[in-house]
Amino acid sequence: MAKNITPRAKDYAQWYVDVVREAKLADYAPVKGCMVIRPNGYAIWEAIQRQLDRMFKETGHVNAYFPLLIPQSFLEKEAEHIEGFAMECAVVTHSGLAQSDSTGKLQPKNKLEENYVIRPTSETVIWAMYKNWIHSYRDLPLLINQWANIYRWEMRTRLFLRTAEFLWQEGHTAHATAAEAQEETIRMLHVYRDFVENYMAMPVIHGEKSEGQRFPGAVATYTIEAMMQDFRALQAGTSHNLGQNFAKAFDVTFQNVSNELEYVYATSWGVSTRLVGALVMTHSDDDGMVIPPRLAAVPVCLVPIFKKDDEKARVLETAQRLARDIRAQGLDVRIDDRDNVTPGFKFAECELYGYPLRIELGPRDLEAQQAVLTKRYSREKLTLPLDQIAAQVPEMLENIQRDMFDRAKTRLTEHTREVNSYEELKEFMQADGGFALVHWAGDAKDEKRVQDELKATHRVIPMNGVKEKGKCILTGKDSPQRVVFAKAY
Amino acid sequence: MAKNITPRAKDYAQWYVDVVREAKLADYAPVKGCMVIRPNGYAIWEAIQRQLDRMFKETGHVNAYFPLLIPQSFLEKEAEHIEGFAMECAVVTHSGLAQSDSTGKLQPKNKLEENYVIRPTSETVIWAMYKNWIHSYRDLPLLINQWANIYRWEMRTRLFLRTAEFLWQEGHTAHATAAEAQEETIRMLHVYRDFVENYMAMPVIHGEKSEGQRFPGAVATYTIEAMMQDFRALQAGTSHNLGQNFAKAFDVTFQNVSNELEYVYATSWGVSTRLVGALVMTHSDDDGMVIPPRLAAVPVCLVPIFKKDDEKARVLETAQRLARDIRAQGLDVRIDDRDNVTPGFKFAECELYGYPLRIELGPRDLEAQQAVLTKRYSREKLTLPLDQIAAQVPEMLENIQRDMFDRAKTRLTEHTREVNSYEELKEFMQADGGFALVHWAGDAKDEKRVQDELKATHRVIPMNGVKEKGKCILTGKDSPQRVVFAKAY
Numbered sequence A, B: 001m002a003k004n005i006t007p008r009a010k011d012y013a014q015w016y017v018d019v020v021r022e023a024k025l026a027d028y029a030p031v032k033g034c035m036v037i038r039p040n041g042y043a044i045w046e047a048i049q050r051q052l053d054r055m056f057k058e059t060g061h062v063n064a065y066f067p068l069l070i071p072q073s074f075l076e077k078e079a080e081h082i083e084g085f086a087m088e089c090a091v092v093t094h095s096g097l098a099q100s101d102s103t104g105k106l107q108p109k110n111k112l113e114e115n116y117v118i119r120p121t122s123e124t125v126i127w128a129m130y131k132n133w134i135h136s137y138r139d140l141p142l143l144i145n146q147w148a149n150i151y152r153w154e155m156r157t158r159l160f161l162r163t164a165e166f167l168w169q170e171g172h173t174a175h176a177t178a179a180e181a182q183e184e185t186i187r188m189l190h191v192y193r194d195f196v197e198n199y200m201a202m203p204v205i206h207g208e209k210s211e212g213q214r215f216p217g218a219v220a221t222y223t224i225e226a227m228m229q230d231f232r233a234l235q236a237g238t239s240h241n242l243g244q245n246f247a248k249a250f251d252v253t254f255q256n257v258s259n260e261l262e263y264v265y266a267t268s269w270g271v272s273t274r275l276v277g278a279l280v281m282t283h284s285d286d287d288g289m290v291i292p293p294r295l296a297a298v299p300v301c302l303v304p305i306f307k308k309d310d311e312k313a314r315v316l317e318t319a320q321r322l323a324r325d326i327r328a329q330g331l332d333v334r335i336d337d338r339d340n341v342t343p344g345f346k347f348a349e350c351e352l353y354g355y356p357l358r359i360e361l362g363p364r365d366l367e368a369q370q371a372v373l374t375k376r377y378s379r380e381k382l383t384l385p386l387d388q389i390a391a392q393v394p395e396m397l398e399n400i401q402r403d404m405f406d407r408a409k410t411r412l413t414e415h416t417r418e419v420n421s422y423e424e425l426k427e428f429m430q431a432d433g434g435f436a437l438v439h440w441a442g443d444a445k446d447e448k449r450v451q452d453e454l455k456a457t458h459r460v461i462p463m464n465g466v467k468e469k470g471k472c473i474l475t476g477k478d479s480p481q482r483v484v485f486a487k488a489y
Helices: A012-023 A037-059 A071-074 A079-088 A121-134 A176-200 A245-250 A273-282 A308-326 A344-352 A363-370 A388-416 A423-429 A442-453 B014-024 B040-059 B071-076 B079-088 B123-133 B178-199 B244-251 B274-283 B309-327 B341-355 B363-368 B386-414 B422-430 B446-455
Strands: A026-028 A035-036 A069-071 A088-098 A106-118 A142-151 A165-175 A204-208 A222-229 A235-241 A253-254 A262-263 A264-272 A300-304 A333-335 A357-361 A370-375 A381-386 A415-416 A435-439 A457-462 A482-486 B026-028 B035-037 B070-071 B091-100 B104-116 B142-151 B165-175 B205-207 B221-225 B233-243 B253-254 B261-263 B266-273 B300-304 B333-335 B357-361 B370-375 B381-385 B416-417 B435-439 B456-464 B482-487
Touching: A012 A026, A026 A442, A035 A071, A037 A165, A037 A176, A069 A071, A069 B070, A071 A106, A071 A121, A079 B091, A079 B104, A088 A204, A088 B104, A106 B079, A106 B091, A106 B104, A106 B300, A121 A142, A121 A165, A121 A264, A142 A482, A142 B142, A165 A176, A176 A204, A176 A222, A176 A235, A176 A264, A222 A457, A235 A245, A235 A273, A235 A457, A235 B300, A245 A264, A253 B482, A273 A388, A273 B456, A300 A308, A300 A344, A300 A388, A300 B386, A308 A357, A308 A363, A308 A388, A344 A357, A344 B165, A357 A388, A363 B205, A370 A388, A370 B341, A381 A388, A388 A415, A423 A442, A442 A457, B014 B026, B014 B274, B026 B070, B035 B040, B035 B091, B040 B142, B040 B165, B040 B178, B040 B274, B070 B071, B070 B300, B071 B079, B071 B104, B123 B142, B123 B165, B123 B233, B123 B244, B123 B266, B142 B357, B165 B178, B178 B205, B178 B233, B221 B386, B221 B482, B233 B244, B233 B274, B233 B456, B244 B266, B266 B274, B274 B386, B300 B309, B300 B341, B309 B333, B309 B357, B309 B386, B341 B357, B357 B363, B357 B386, B357 B416, B363 B370, B370 B386, B381 B386, B386 B416, B422 B435, B422 B446
Parallel strands: A300 A333, A300 A357, A415 A435, B300 B333, B300 B357, B416 B435
Antiparallel strands: A026 A035, A069 A106, A088 A106, A088 B091, A142 A165, A165 A264, A204 A222, A204 A457, A222 A235, A235 A264, A253 A262, A357 A370, A370 A381, A435 A482, A457 A482, B026 B035, B070 B104, B091 B104, B142 B165, B165 B266, B205 B221, B205 B456, B221 B233, B233 B266, B253 B261, B357 B370, B370 B381, B435 B482, B456 B482
16 A cells, blocks of 8 residues: 555655545646545545634634635735735636637637636635624624635645645634734634644644735734644744734724724634645655544544454454444544455555554454554554453543644754854755744845745744844844744745 | 515515625625625524535535636536536636736736636536546445535626525535436435425425426436425425436546446535525515524524613523523523613514524513513514523424424415416416426427416426326326426526
């Protein structure tokens, strides 16, 4: 099974593609730059959605749905916004297809009065609506989230990590004061951090982006940055304080408590199907997927082993009883009772698909009233008495979840280092790389230079970072604290 | 509150729009033919999704996601299919926007080698993928569903009922035999019927569509047809047996058990956000929404009544205890504790938004240790001892659910009539209308004539209909059973 997966040590990029395709998470679509999310991959996205949606609702948000198509003129209303997205737009210029008189071929028929673009993000169309919905401070805050598809033209496709179309959620909130908007921006950053660390078992460094890395139209952008197995950074979620920029662009004012008209304060925040790619790159290995238990739709795969028919009947009966007892704990179990493949094939498939826990049960196990359990992430094997398994599975899965986080945390810690000169940063990036903690006071142009020369970018100003002063490694200017530079996806 | 809703008796179409907008279910978007689904409307769609998704999974289906954009050439591969959808396509012709040299305005930049259309339905792109995934009978059946947005250009917008963009689910299954495909087609028709009748409290007539009303590319289309309060029909869900049409168009063959290559058999089936409109038109009244309990995110609204501060404290304390006890039964409760609006305003809003059950609790109720409960759908009021309410709420809600279905069923039954001549059908349609059960043996041209003359269309050949033979009311030809004609949405 794993013979189709290139080892990480040989070619990391190819390993990633192989895991995604062999584990049937996604496939290339016959549409340039796009992917198909297959059932195994979509099940992970559903688990992500389920948890995040719950967390959004617990923090007072509701869901809504806004149009896919945005009039071109809307995008143009916020100058930085259109500049940031213009070249990525898919443009709808016509409605209908009809046979051309000359060639007989189908051609676009009716030219539209105004072009539409497929949403690259929805701030503009949402704020056009908020203008109708917000009049007084009593209408605020407005705490809305949308689950939607997004299109940003993209030629260099990487399944999940970089595709023209992707799925995401985008929160868009409106507030009466700058302080409330900032509070919301940080609240959602922490929701993302909580979700990614505690469900995806993916440790992150959270904090603010540099000015040069802000979302087009934001006054501040916050991020959570995770470290992949090749020590590159992956931006796993962002939360933006938009200030009054979109309210001004769409003329959205409200009567405040003092009866004065004021522009509304805004935030937006999002995570996408990119997280599925991040999950693969954080936990998986040369044999395939490793899914953390809390994100596994089916956390346990039970493989009954049998040759003769009477063996099959006895083993399956016990397997079904065991599965029922585990399901009674609220955890789903797959029983792989296929006749036409060998146990070895089934084991390999369990590993490829990443079931957190595998249980093997054969005729000899039955005699000894036991079964063999294997943890996917560590390959650790345990033999347990049959009548103790169901009761122990929930705790075992929670331990796996914790251990997977700890293993990823160790990697993050071991490959995060204080770097004190530009020369040292160069050496660090030319070696294994990782997160370099450097003093920095450069501007966007300086960041561009580092990117061109070292392929490393400014990732985040850590919020929990020590407030130790120093001198910028490039410009020598005063720096209030260290920031993270890394090569990134 | 309800003063902004036009009564049904005065203008049914305007009543519908008023309910949808005043109850904040949806709003017109600043994009031609499109709507914004507001949080109150989206919560209903989420409830629909939750139940249907569970039912799809219980019948063995998994979710996946396919691309939004479809190459124009794909649509053209199935002749009926492209004919059916060509004029509704939104066509993407360019990527990127850039300033034009002459005008300085933003213009579409790169012309695409091949145009894309935004999916009007996904058979073509899905079967292009199935070609890669299906090789042997062992790969079948393939039981995949997708939750997605759809675009079909549409100028006459009716919120939820007819919009250019809408949300839906589309099942696309692949099978080894014609019999299995037919079985799946009927299975999903029954899933829809079960869901719509038992969760939406909306009785339907289920059966096959006439040849003229088939999905473009199907060999048979099945439908569930509901009756709205103005006695018009609304097609609430369809299930299609696609035969081998799409497999042939995309050359999808498999090795069958006899080791022969054969084309794969297909089905597709879908319901959309149109169901939210059907829900409004089935149950709501001149005061606003009426939501059946099983689809209400929050089935109970508790209105505490108070004037003085000490009253407020005492009433709220009891309200919170009562809400906690109801929540312990697995049912959510809203406590409307706002100070700045009157109880009368709160009652009217409860009615407008359609909470199935309202509980009023004031200082005098507290003294008498009771509260007043009002069923939204019937206005029936009951006074119950405080300590009995929580235990009785689940059963009351189930009764409301059943009674709402019965009321709608009575309407369907009373306005479904056997009609025995074309003249009689004309009179029936000119009067109140409803479902006319007529003998029919006409073709698509004959159906067109009825539509032009009487505005009525062939809706369904009832599956549970009596197999009574007769003569077609238009052509006089032999008819094996009565079919339904009605005016429709």
